[in-house]
Amino acid sequence: xxxxxxxxxxxxxxxxxxxxxxxxxxxxxxxxxxxxxxxxxxxxxxxxxxxxxxxxxxxxxxxxxxxxxxxxxxxxxxxxxxxxxxxxxxxxxxxxxxxxxxxxxxxxxxxxxxxxxxxxxxxxxxxxxxxxxxxxxxxxxxxxxxxxxxxxxxxxxxxxxxxxxxxxxxxxxxxxxxxxxxxxxxxxxxxxxxxxxxxxxxxxxxxxxxxxxxxxxxxxxxxxxxxxxxxxxxxxxxxxxxxxxxxxxxxxxxxxxxxxxxxxxxxxxxxxxxxxxxxxxxxxxxxxxxxxxxxxxxxxxxxxxxxxxxxxxxxx
Amino acid sequence: xxxxxxxxxxxxxxxxxxxxxxxxxxxxxxxxxxxxxxxxxxxxxxxxxxxxxxxxxxxxxxxxxxxxxxxxxxxxxxxxxxxxxxxxxxxxxxxxxxxxxxxxxxxxxxxxxxxxxxxxxxxxxxxxxxxxxxxxxxxxxxxxxxxxxxxxxxxxxxxxxxxxxxxxxxxxxxxxxxxxxxxxxxxxxxxxxxxxxxxxxxxxxxxxxxxxxxxxxxxxxxxxxxxxxxxxxxxxxxxxxxxxxxxxxxxxxxxxxxxxxxxxxxxxxxxxxxxxxxxxxxxxxxxxxxxxx
Numbered sequence: 001x002x003x004x005x006x007x008x009x010x011x012x013x014x015x016x017x018x019x020x021x022x023x024x025x026x027x028x029x030x031x032x033x034x035x036x037x038x039x040x041x042x043x044x045x046x047x048x049x050x051x052x053x054x055x056x057x058x059x060x061x062x063x064x065x066x067x068x069x070x071x072x073x074x075x076x077x078x079x080x081x082x083x084x085x086x087x088x089x090x091x092x093x094x095x096x097x098x099x100x101x102x103x104x105x106x107x108x109x110x111x112x113x114x115x116x117x118x119x120x121x122x123x124x125x126x127x128x129x130x131x132x133x134x135x136x137x138x139x140x141x142x143x144x145x146x147x148x149x150x151x152x153x154x155x156x157x158x159x160x161x162x163x164x165x166x167x168x169x170x171x172x173x174x175x176x177x178x179x180x181x182x183x184x185x186x187x188x189x190x191x192x193x194x195x196x197x198x199x200x201x202x203x204x205x206x207x208x209x210x211x212x213x214x215x216x217x218x219x220x221x222x223x224x225x226x227x228x229x230x231x232x233x234x235x236x237x238x239x240x241x242x243x244x245x246x247x248x249x250x251x252x253x254x255x256x257x258x259x260x261x262x263x264x265x266x267x268x269x270x271x272x273x274x275x276x277x278x279x280x281x282x283x284x285x286x287x288x289x290x291x292x293x294x295x296x297x298x299x300x301x302x303x304x305x306x307x308x309x310x311x312x313x314x315x316x
Numbered sequence: 317x318x319x320x321x322x323x324x325x326x327x328x329x330x331x332x333x334x335x336x337x338x339x340x341x342x343x344x345x346x347x348x349x350x351x352x353x354x355x356x357x358x359x360x361x362x363x364x365x366x367x368x369x370x371x372x373x374x375x376x377x378x379x380x381x382x383x384x385x386x387x388x389x390x391x392x393x394x395x396x397x398x399x400x401x402x403x404x405x406x407x408x409x410x411x412x413x414x415x416x417x418x419x420x421x422x423x424x425x426x427x428x429x430x431x432x433x434x435x436x437x438x439x440x441x442x443x444x445x446x447x448x449x450x451x452x453x454x455x456x457x458x459x460x461x462x463x464x465x466x467x468x469x470x471x472x473x474x475x476x477x478x479x480x481x482x483x484x485x486x487x488x489x490x491x492x493x494x495x496x497x498x499x500x501x502x503x504x505x506x507x508x509x510x511x512x513x514x515x516x517x518x519x520x521x522x523x524x525x526x527x528x529x530x531x532x533x534x535x536x537x538x539x540x541x542x543x544x545x546x547x548x549x550x551x552x553x554x555x556x557x558x559x560x561x562x563x564x565x566x567x568x569x570x571x572x573x574x575x576x577x578x579x580x581x582x583x584x585x586x587x588x589x590x591x592x593x594x595x596x597x598x599x600x601x602x603x604x605x606x607x608x609x
Contacts, residue, residue: 053414053417056414056416057416058368058414058416058417058419058420059367059368059371059416059419059420061420062368062371062420062423063371100588109365109366109367109368110362110365110367110530110534112367112368113367113368113370113371113526113530113531113534114530114531114534114580114581114584115581116367116371116526117523117526117527117530117531117576117577117580117581118527118531118577118578118580118581119577120523120524120526120527120573120577121523121527121573121574121575121576121577121578121580121581122574122577122578123523124523124524124571124573124574124577125570125571125573125574127571128570128571128574217431220424220427220428220431222420222423222424223421223424223428225420226417226420226421226424227421227424230413230417230421273435274432274435274436275431275432275435277428277431278428278429278431278432278435280428281424281425281427281428281429282425282428284421284424285421285424285425285428288421292409292412292413
């Protein structure tokens with residue numbers, strides 16, 4: 001399906017375009033689905049990710065994705081769509097983390113660790129039962145590392161809907177969320193319902209992470225959540241601009257990765273494409289490292305502006 | 317590697333009476349060493365609030381094992397290289413960025429490389445499963461000496477650094493005043509985690525090692541605020557958890573990671589409950605959250 005022969009139109013565009021985009025790239029329906037889903041996921045993850053970075057909740061974000069492994073394998077066991085497994089387990093985990101470890105960074109870190117440990121235990125059990133009951137040990141690979149080219153086209157409306165819910169929650173809560181992220185005490189003093197805002201944010205984080213776990217895999221969805229946001233916050237200190245930039249970086253990285261993964265079918269060792277998630281990670285990390293350079297050289301100009309990052313509450 | 321096929325384990329399903337015979341003795345020995353190391357290091361992980369690093373280093377190191385199997389090198393070498401490289405990368409990058417962000421990125425890079433190596437190497441899914449989720453019933457006699465040696469080095473190094481590590485975790489400023497450099501302690505702590513990871517991931521898997529480091533130590537911290545006792549308790553709880561988990565996994569043939577995860581969460585819940593009912597009073601919160609200001 002991925003290897004349709006090049007159609008006539010491509011020869012008119014020219015060999016160069018053909019060699020960049022590969023034959024039949026945009027005609028292939030898995031690629032179309034991948035581009036649509038990838039865009040939605042990248043935008044949602046980028047926007048939610050900015051708040052994740054500002055609030056210092058990268059670990060929660062990653063833990064929710066890892067716990068998606070339990071959800072994905074549980075759904076596989078029950079025979080329902082993986083997406084629902086991811087969503088349900090992420091919501092439950094987000095609630096539990098908030099329940100046992102609200103407040104300070106250190107106790108939240110611990111609570112996340114405990115929930116993650118328990119959830120991974122469940123994942124081990126579900127994956128084991130999956131492999132013994134149906135003898136498809138490849139399931140664990142798909143759940144862990146995802147496969148953006150095998151998403152069922154029928155899921156696209158649901159993914160769009162969940163993405164809109166997640167994005168909508170963050171944008172509705174935008175002002176309160178920003179306030180309580182930057183200065184929790186001030187927000188409490190101004191009668192902002194900090195706890196409620198935090199829960200609303202965790203729900204949208206859970207949704208965003210579930211969506212990206214679906215596409216680039218549970219263990220790598222952190223890349224789309226944290227990477228673009230961290231890069232964007234290196235470029236600008238303005239919160240609104242950071243959201244926009246993070247979404248843009250995420251989308252650009254996802255598109256380039258899909259194209260590269262499609263092309264990599266012809267790369268060594270041949271006959272098998274390289275995983276999309278690898279390209280996503282490689283591109284994002286390279287970008288992050290590149291952005292480190294000017295930050296050092298123009299340290300006075302860029303890094304020391306009155307900043308989201310500088311104004312964040314202290315903590316590990 | 318010595319990781320058996322998963323069917324072997326099902327075949328090895330047996331009664332409690334057989335659980336101390338033959339190859340299972342190696343398992344008990346290796347698991348005991350792992351639990352001691354996990355308890356000792358776990359104390360500092362909980363004290364420093366470093367659960368993310370404790371998760372990222374073992375988890376990322378699995379990519380090293382995948383690389384080693386692709387290149388035909390020793391698994392231990394691959395794991396060690398990636399664990400130490402990841403640890404150094406995290407502590408180097410976190411000087412100029414937020415530590416949790418840097419940890420997330422380092423983890424993701426290692427995992428991305430791992431997924432690439434796996435997709436290139438036609439590795440069996442069962443092998444990957446056991447590296448991530450652990451398969452403790454697959455320890456053979458030749459693997460024991462390096463495990464024991466690395467475990468001993470790890471525990472001795474941690475105990476030698478006990479005072480400065482505790483001081484820099486609890487009161488960084490007071491530590492600096494006494495000549496304990498916080499950045500240096502950070503680096504040695506991350507390297508210790510890397511060392512422990514290299515040793516334990518082939519035996520118990522990345523996820524299980526993480527549960528075993530965090531949950532017992534967190535339970536111990538809920539029970540006492542005294543560092544020495546908390547560390548001893550963490551080791552004790554970790555030992556009980558892993559021993560029970562092995563016995564249960566052996567009897568009903570479910571994966572050991574599930575039992576470690578469930579028992580870990582259970583022990584933490586029990587400790588929190590005990591703490592809640594027996595330490596009510598003015599100093600309850602202080603004890604539960606530790607002496608950190």
